[in-house]
Amino acid sequence: MKTGDPELMREINRFHILDLIRRHGPIARVEICARGDLSSTTVSAITGALIEDGIVQPVPVGGIHESAARGRPRVMLQLNPSAARVVGLRVGPHGIAAAVTDFRGEVLSSLEVPVRVRRQPVTVVADLAEDAVRRVVVDAALTLRDVDSICATLPGIVEYGTGLVRASPIFAERDVLFGEALSRRLDIRTVVESDANAIALAEHWFGGCRDLGDFAVLFLEQSIGLGVMHDGRLFRGAHGLSHDIGRMVLGTDARGALVRLVDVASETAVLTAFEADPVVRDAARAGLGLRHAVERLGQTGLAAPPLVTEAGRAIGIAVANVATLFAPPRIILSGSLLGFGAPLVEAISAGFAEAVAEPLAEVTEILTDPPRGAARLGQGAAAVALCELYGSPWNTTGPVRPG
Structure with a gap:
């Protein structure tokens, strides 16, 4: 299908209008026109169809008028939650x-x-x-x-x-x-x-990046996933493939074998630092994972093991590589590894500063997102x-x- 096909363009405009209503609703038609750079005829036709289909609902706002001459209440649009x-x-x-x-x-x-x-x-x-x-x-x-x-x-x-x-x-x-x-x-x-x-x-729909079209997310758990938003849309690979950068090569070990990010910065890699603790070891085998290890550190008052610092530095280098490839204004770090708190975050910052080019360090903001609930x-x-x-x-x- 050609990109100039009228039906395709209508579908594209419909998607953008729905997205604007989701992000900014309740919103007036005139504001949709301004934010979406769309004509009033296009907006009226598409929003009218969306209302008729029960996808969008009008919300009259008492006391606010579109025109003093007409004296009609201003109508705002929002998504119909039951659609x-x-x-x-x-x-x-x-x-x-x-x-x-x-x-x-x-x-x-x-x-x-x-x-x-x-x-x-x-x-x-x-x-x-x-x-x-x-x-x-x-x-x-x-x-x-x-x-x-x-x-x-x-x-x-x-x-x-x-x-x-x-x-x-x-x-x-x-x-x-x-x-x-x-x-x-x-x-x-x-x-x-x-x-x-x-x-x-x-993050783009419900979190702190609602008004940011370009950013990246690193999800740090058993694997190390990468999500890239560009111009408000997910960037996917061939066949719609997602990105997992855990296989990113960091260097070689003393024997010349390749060292990959997942080898030092995944849950499995970090948990090896706790093998001497029978409580954590048994909890890991029971499927409780890293959360139990973090709780154990808090109970005992012990410092995070060196493997946590090593993992943080490796993650920081990976973040620098993402910044080099995409130069996003913001990179968000999320996942269970962040349960280690300051020791990990400080090591990530140090690794990033060590590896990133200076101009990118000035334009890319690094934020950490604590582990989320169900x-x-x-x-x-x-x-x-x-x-x-x-x-x-x-x-x-x-x-x-x-x-």
């Missing part, structure tokens, strides 16, 4: 988080199931995910028939659109059709996305599902510009 409901599902190595949201992204119910997911057979993980979806939907006083879409997020390399998980620390197998497995169990279309991309979209993790996945419902009309490779 759709989606389920966001986050499958991590130590548990499953789920959340039901309405069309505005407001969480209706959420839950977190602590379970040792990592290395379970795919069928078992799919069964656990199905149970979580059914439970969270019931908690929201809904039925599966009320759910329009599901998005499941996982760490690793995910092929968006097909639901194919190319590689993930969750699964022992490669090329897992996880989206198909969930769709078959629940009879609802399920998209699959990387957790880093979902968190990036959540509602926020599920909300990130729900943001992906909502974006699907908004109907973004361009393809999934790179940040394609309309027209």
